[in-house]
Amino acid sequence: MVKKREGLSVAQEIDGLEEKLSFCRQSMEEVDLKLRREELSPEGRKSLERERSLLVTKAETYERELKVLRQENRKNMAVAIAIVLLIIVVYTFWTM
Template sequence: MGWSSAEKTASNMTKKKRESLGVAQEIDGLEEKLSRCRKDLEAVTSQLYRAELSPEDRRSLEKEKHTLMNKASKYEKELKLLRHENRKNTLLSVAIFTVFALLYAYWTMRKRDVQLGGQALCLPPAAPACPGL
């Protein structure tokens, strides 16, 4: 799948923007923009169906409705990408935490083993089950 130069430029600009903002903050901002866009779209749609309009006014509102629908679609696509990136970041954080937890557990077990003279996991011999037999 080839990307147009405009898509590459938009992608690079979005990546640069993400470097300065956290992904979660960017998601919040985009959700707010999408909410405002949907409210505006709802208002335009209600004007279209409620009022008697001249053909020129109707065309103008239809054009505005189309623009708002395209903008909302763009915001939804970008939100989908950001949420995917946020999931990847979360999984990476969990993986790094798990590695550090395992390393810490290994390190503390080795330290305890060294302090006990290498016999940390050795148990005394078991007593016979029935003495005197």
């Protein structure tokens, strides 16, 4: 469930989440690189794998929230278009 932040539009929330998701993916790439290239102690490897697992979970959460926000954004756009079309129809009949 997406928590609505006070004063932020859906587009702003989407931008913020996309930024967080991008940072999360970048961090995952860095962890993956360390796991592949560095010689690590078993504890160090386990710690990095836990960190990667947490990052994957965060990324999945952000992706779900983005999906919900994008659906809400599409609904808002459809309502806006419907209102504009209604205004055009009313204006057209009013001026006839």
